[in-house]
Amino acid sequence: MAKQYDLIIVGAGMVGSLASLLLANSSLRIALVDRHNGDYALSVPPSYDARVSAISCQSKALLEAAGAWRSIPQNRLAAYNNMVVWDGLGEGYIDFNARKTQLPELGHLVENAILCTSLMTEVKQSSNIDLYLADEVENHELSESGVTVSLLSGRQLEAQAIIAADGALSKLRTENAFETVEWDYGHQAMVATIEIDRAHENTAWQSFGEEGILAFLPLPSVDDRHFVSIVWSVPPQEADSLMALDDQAFCKRLDYAISQRFSVLDITTARQSIPLRQRHAKQYVKAGIALIGDAAHTIHPLAGQGANLGFGDVKALVGVLSKAHRRGEFLGASRVLRRYQRARMLDNIAMAAGMEGFKRLFGTQQPLLVQLRNQGMAHFHNNTSLKEKLVARAAGLSSFS
Numbered sequence: 001m002a003k004q005y006d007l008i009i010v011g012a013g014m015v016g017s018l019a020s021l022l023l024a025n026s027s028l029r030i031a032l033v034d035r036h037n038g039d040y041a042l043s044v045p046p047s048y049d050a051r052v053s054a055i056s057c058q059s060k061a062l063l064e065a066a067g068a069w070r071s072i073p074q075n076r077l078a079a080y081n082n083m084v085v086w087d088g089l090g091e092g093y094i095d096f097n098a099r100k101t102q103l104p105e106l107g108h109l110v111e112n113a114i115l116c117t118s119l120m121t122e123v124k125q126s127s128n129i130d131l132y133l134a135d136e137v138e139n140h141e142l143s144e145s146g147v148t149v150s151l152l153s154g155r156q157l158e159a160q161a162i163i164a165a166d167g168a169l170s171k172l173r174t175e176n177a178f179e180t181v182e183w184d185y186g187h188q189a190m191v192a193t194i195e196i197d198r199a200h201e202n203t204a205w206q207s208f209g210e211e212g213i214l215a216f217l218p219l220p221s222v223d224d225r226h227f228v229s230i231v232w233s234v235p236p237q238e239a240d241s242l243m244a245l246d247d248q249a250f251c252k253r254l255d256y257a258i259s260q261r262f263s264v265l266d267i268t269t270a271r272q273s274i275p276l277r278q279r280h281a282k283q284y285v286k287a288g289i290a291l292i293g294d295a296a297h298t299i300h301p302l303a304g305q306g307a308n309l310g311f312g313d314v315k316a317l318v319g320v321l322s323k324a325h326r327r328g329e330f331l332g333a334s335r336v337l338r339r340y341q342r343a344r345m346l347d348n349i350a351m352a353a354g355m356e357g358f359k360r361l362f363g364t365q366q367p368l369l370v371q372l373r374n375q376g377m378a379h380f381h382n383n384t385s386l387k388e389k390l391v392a393r394a395a396g397l398s399s400f401s
Helices: 014-024 057-066 112-125 171-175 236-244 247-257 306-327 334-363 367-381 384-394
Strands: 007-010 030-034 052-055 078-080 082-087 093-097 107-111 129-133 137-143 146-151 156-159 161-164 180-196 203-209 212-222 225-234 264-267 272-281 289-291
Touching (some): 007 156, 014 030, 014 112, 014 129, 014 306, 030 156, 052 112, 052 212, 052 306, 057 107, 057 112, 057 306, 078 212, 107 112, 107 212, 137 171, 146 161, 161 171, 171 289, 180 236, 212 247, 225 236, 236 272, 247 264, 272 334, 289 334, 306 334
Parallel strands (some): 007 030, 007 161, 030 129, 161 289
Antiparallel strands (some): 052 107, 137 146, 146 156, 180 225, 180 264, 212 225
């Protein structure tokens, strides 16, 4: 006999776990399914994990509401109050400062594994969430009366709707014939943790130049040693060449790429190279199913907004479904789920288009375009009002108007 729930969420990563906690807070009964066992291997500082996320003010507020922020050890969080962006091929320069926008900080950097562990700690304590870990959906059926799910373990689940939070290669998205628009960025992102010679000044540093797009993202210091997470986006052939270098030669290339603002002392984690692909579902919902997070969209990591877009989906979905539940509406109804799609699609498309535009603009080395973008950066740097709007947008506190 199938076990009954209000919602089945497939994918217990950052986005799926956060959604389950916030929906459970609205007295909804949740089944959370994931093939992972829920235990994450945690690094020991200063060997921080290479995969990190930038958490905006809005995302932090959602994590606080879910109870997960308090579970994150303070020595694994790095707040950043400033962001410095410059053109490595010219004099263009922009800086953003939290104090000038009445924000306590621009955001926090936290390792993905730490964040997932904190979320899972809260999930396991929730009486409204049943966990089905080390298990996965074998098949499912959607109908006007809801969704029926069969797991590989043989267990049967039923609910009003299923939420696909199963990542960029979402099986549920494919099986339910959601069409996508997608293309390769022609970039790979190399990620690693490195040690630098001086304090990072609680600043996120980003360079656009002939060496590609390079971000130095602050991590907590340990015993007067200073660390940053790097995200270095370059064409695939260049990525292969850089990955083939020994650590000492790679550090020298990093010194040059960051315009020698720091001296790179060492690499403290193994380098990883990740192909980048833009993907956006043409629809986020059908009767009985909704896509959230990477299952709905992926973007270039140059602005560090991937996790925040997923958390923005969670905020909108929870708002829609909680309200519908209070009204006694059927949660899997198309008219209900389309409210979530209307709330999120335009913002996500705008962010994806913006990242594509930035990538194209800063990916060129044509002298005329380099000159024009440097002039544009200088104008932007001096436009306080526009900078405040951009910071508010990145923090999740407003949309462009």
